[in-house]
Amino acid sequence: MRCGDAQSKLDRFVAHELTSAERAQVGAHLESCAACRRALAKFRRLQGILADAPAPPIPGGFADRVVARARTQQAAAARSKRGPRFEQSAWKTIHFSAARAAALAAGLLLGLLMGRDTWRASAGPQAVAAAQQTDVLAAAGLESLVESGGDSLAHSYIRLTLVGER
Amino acid sequence: MESSLSDEALMLAATGGDLAAFEQLVLRHQESAWRTAYRMVGCRREAEDLAQEAFLRVFEARDRYRPTAAFRTYLYRIVVRLCLDHLRKRRPLATDGLAPVDSQLSAEQQAAESEQAQAVREAIACLPANQRTAIVLRYYEGLSGRETAEAMDSSVKAVERLLARARKTLEVRLGDFFRD
Ligand SMILES: [Zn+2]
Numbered sequence: 001m002r003c004g005d006a007q008s009k010l011d012r013f014v015a016h017e018l019t020s021a022e023r024a025q026v027g028a029h030l031e032s033c034a035a036c037r038r039a040l041a042k043f044r045r046l047q048g049i050l051a052d053a054p055a056p057p058i059p060g061g062f063a064d065r066v067v068a069r070a071r072t073q074q075a076a077a078a079r080s081k082r083g084p085r086f087e088q089s090a091w092k093t094i095h096f097s098a099a100r101a102a103a104l105a106a107g108l109l110l111g112l113l114m115g116r117d118t119w120r121a122s123a124g125p126q127a128v129a130a131a132q133q134t135d136v137l138a139a140a141g142l143e144s145l146v147e148s149g150g151d152s153l154a155h156s157y158i159r160l161t162l163v164g165e166r
Numbered sequence: 167m168e169s170s171l172s173d174e175a176l177m178l179a180a181t182g183g184d185l186a187a188f189e190q191l192v193l194r195h196q197e198s199a200w201r202t203a204y205r206m207v208g209c210r211r212e213a214e215d216l217a218q219e220a221f222l223r224v225f226e227a228r229d230r231y232r233p234t235a236a237f238r239t240y241l242y243r244i245v246v247r248l249c250l251d252h253l254r255k256r257r258p259l260a261t262d263g264l265a266p267v268d269s270q271l272s273a274e275q276q277a278a279e280s281e282q283a284q285a286v287r288e289a290i291a292c293l294p295a296n297q298r299t300a301i302v303l304r305y306y307e308g309l310s311g312r313e314t315a316e317a318m319d320s321s322v323k324a325v326e327r328l329l330a331r332a333r334k335t336l337e338v339r340l341g342d343f344f345r346d
Contacts, residue, residue: 008330011304012311012322042337042344049343050305050336053286058200059214063192066218070188070225 001029006036010043173237181228188228192221195238198307199245205302206249207256208291216252220245235316242309242317246299253295282343289339297332300325 006029012018013026030036169176169190179187199220204213223244224231231240279287290298296318303314304325315322337344 004330008326011326011329011333015310017311043333045344046333046336046340047305049282049340050286050301052280053283055201055204055306056210058197059210062196062200062214062217063189066192066196066221067185067189069218069222071185073222073225074183074185 001025003029003033003036003039006030006033007039010036010040014040014043014047174233177224177228177231177233177237180225181231188225191224191237195241196221198238199241202242202245202302202307203249205290205306206246206295206298207252208287212252216248217245220248223248236313239309239313239316242303242307242313243319246303246317247319250295250299285340285343289336292339293332293335297328297335300328301332301336304329 006026009018009022009026013023016023018026030040169187171179171187171190173191173194176187176191180191196217199217200213203216203220204210207213207216220241224241290301293301299318300314303309303317304311309317311322311325315325318325320328
């Protein structure tokens with residue numbers, strides 16, 4: 001093991017995070033290398049020096065300010081999600097459900113017809129109905145209901161930071 | 167009221183719109199988020215803005231959160247990313263090697279800070295941003311090598327190297343305090 005490798009491993013050596021094989025290698029190198037032993041002693045000293053520089057305390061009321069902003073954000077999101085068209089009256093909701101049911105039925109029918117290979121004449125309006133269903137879901141902000149699962153944290157994170165670039 | 171739920175469970179509750187659960191998360195992690203931001207940017211006002219922003223991003227993205235990694239690492243990752251972006255915007259020509267000034271630190275506060283603490287703060291501020299990030303997460307926040315790598319979107323090996331380089335620089339800059 002070279003000195004450079006040993007010294008970059010010192011950090012995890014001290015923290016007991018190395019595998020036993022790596023630990024043995026670093027240990028053996030330290031026994032035979034005075035320069036790396038000095039580096040280890042300096043590292044321990046540096047840790048003490050760093051620990052001696054505390055950060056100032058967090059400003060008072062921090063959590064309250066964050067939660068207040070989150071509440072505002074939540075209220076705004078609820079308003080925009082409901083949307084003016086869907087706020088009007090209850091029958092709209094019923095109408096919406098009926099539309100979904102109809103579109104779904106049309107989709108099923110379309111599937112059957114396609115299976116029989118006799119759809120050519122009738123596909124037009126039904127395809128439109130199926131397409132409309134997708135639009136209705138999108139307009140209602142319901143894409144999240146059909147969003148695919150299995151998102152990794154990394155993907156969520158990447159999207160999160162991309163969304164944040166305002 | 168202190169909840170005994172895990173961070174991940176609180177996050178899932180927050181996903182359902184539970185603001186009290188979100189508040190618990192903020193209370194639990196505000197210190198580390200704020201400290202990290204402060205050590206990264208060196209200014210209290212900016213640190214508050216960045217730490218707040220990090221929590222709000224968590225809240226905004228709560229529907230997409232999957233408990234595949236510890237919430238703590240997830241939050242550090244967001245804080246670090248925001249701070250690095252901020253530093254890049256603040257110094258478009260020279261991201262690294264320029265000590266940030268704490269405009270909020272009063273004369274008395276500066277006087278109360280020990281000479282050594284002040285030297286440490288300045289030495290850390292002079293490090294390139296990625297070395298500073300590694301130092302802050304590893305030695306101040308106590309993250310493991312693996313967690314530090316995750317929070318920095320990097321590898322354990324790369325973090326080892328960053329830390330070794332940063333330690334060399336700090337040992338030179340803080341040489342006066344090594345003689346005891
Ligand atoms: Zn050596």
